[in-house]
Amino acid sequence: MTTAKRDTYTPETLLSVAVQVFNERGYDGTSMEHLSRAAGISKSSIYHHVTGKEELLRRAVSRALDGLFGILDEEPARTGRASDRLEHVVHRMVEVLIAELPYVTLLLRVRGNTDTERWALDRRRDFDHRVAALMQAAAADGDIRSDVDGRLATRLVFGMINSIVEWYRPEIRGMGEREVADAVAKVVFEGLRRGD
Amino acid sequence: MTTAKRDTYTPETLLSVAVQVFNERGYDGTSMEHLSRAAGISKSSIYHHVTGKEELLRRAVSRALDGLFGILDEEPARTGRASDRLEHVVHRMVEVLIAELPYVTLLLRVRGNTDTERWALDRRRDFDHRVAALMQAAAADGDIRSDVDGRLATRLVFGMINSIVEWYRPEIRGMGEREVADAVAKVVFEGLRRGD
Structure with missing residues (x-):
């Protein structure tokens, strides 16, 4: 056996x-x-x-990071107006987070005590910067409001998305990857207030 | 000495x-x-x-909870249209979170292993429900979009606000309580996309 x-x-x-x-x-x-x-x-x-638990950590956070960086290589993230690319990235970030929930959860909890953890934090920071750059480009195009600081907006959007790992459970009815991703994109880009 | x-x-x-x-x-x-x-x-x-560390925990999370519940007693949170009351609450939640940063951080990390922790979680849940009810009332008034589930919207807004404890440092320039609260309210209610 x-x-x-x-x-x-x-x-x-x-x-x-x-x-x-x-x-x-x-x-x-x-x-x-x-x-x-x-x-x-x-x-x-x-x-x-x-070779040990650090290799398992590296493989696990790599899976999350590959999922996230993969988004940036997708066609709609590479071509078109910056604001549309940003919207695609936000949408897909939520989908990848939910699809790879335990791996992204682990990635978000990494604190930086070992080489692998520091490497993961560096890669996360790199990803954050690339999304922040997209936010800046969309603001420069005049498609994104300019009265909210770009770095602050990026942090708030990441905060909303990353917080999903704290409460998301696959068994919650009517909350698939798609529903949550749509909701995040709507709130982030259009806001909760009903347009007239 | x-x-x-x-x-x-x-x-x-x-x-x-x-x-x-x-x-x-x-x-x-x-x-x-x-x-x-x-x-x-x-x-x-x-x-x-x-009497011991549990009393210190209780006092600490009480300070955070008193700050949060105090918001609901403020005049603009009690009178007027639900959507305006909600906007006031969101704005003030950010201000209280930043003003009481270490206390709210502790409250958000409570896991529920002791009576005091379970009590704190119950009170947090109670606060969340009261804000969710305000969100529902605003949706019933037709002021808040109805194509995003109310519970989901509440979770996303709390996620954005609570994530501030992860990165906020008082020394970051140009990011006082007021700036961050304004930014959160703008993103949450109006969205990032520039109106025409």
Whole structure:
């Protein structure tokens, strides 16, 4: 039985267990022992797949970062007016966050105590800057209000989007990736007040 | 010197030190020993002021909750159209959050392991519901868009506001309580897109 279980373990399933444990205990508070118990395989079996917990962290946050950076390569994020590109990016950020919920949750909790964490923070900052640049370009085009500071607007929009990891649960009815993404885009770009 | 220091300690200054330590270490991770070292007074001196760390937590989150609930008692939150009352509440929530930053930060991190934490979560939920009810009333008046679910809109607005504790630092230039509150109200009610 044990052997069978080991054989069915893939780097992918191990990663998904590890992310869950990291999110529950915090990365610092997670030992290889915790991972071994949660995965139901021995520590040496884990070492067969990865060099240690830092590699699991790197793979997990890479998955979130690849999802986010992937958005910037999408056609509607690359061509057209900056404000339309920005709207596409905001929309897709919500979808990626929900699709990769545990991975993005982990990414957002990274604090910077290890090389991998500092690398992840750098990449997050890079992504934030690219979205902020899009916000600035849209403001320069005159499509985005100029009476709210661009950096502040970016922080508020990221704040709204990132807060989704705190309350989103797939089982909440009528709140799929699409509904939440649409709602965020509407609030952010058009506001809650009803137009006349 | 030690005696002099003890004498100048008030429940107020002790509270401010405790909140800082709770925010840094987490409430669960904070011992009376940590508080004693951070405050530079003996544990017995702390016990002279409070029964223990749970009382300090209760006082700290009470300060945040009193600030938030106080908003709902303000004249512009009680009279007038629901949408104007909602806008006042959103504006003042940001101001209170920034004015009481460490206390609100602690409140938002409470997880519910002790009676005091569960009580704080209940009160937070109560506050959220009262703002959600205002959102619903504004939608019923036809002043707030009806194509975004009210609960979802409330969560997104709270998400944007609460995220301020993650990045706000008083030393950031040009970002006083007023500027941030104005920016949040503009984005939330009017949206980022420039009207024609």
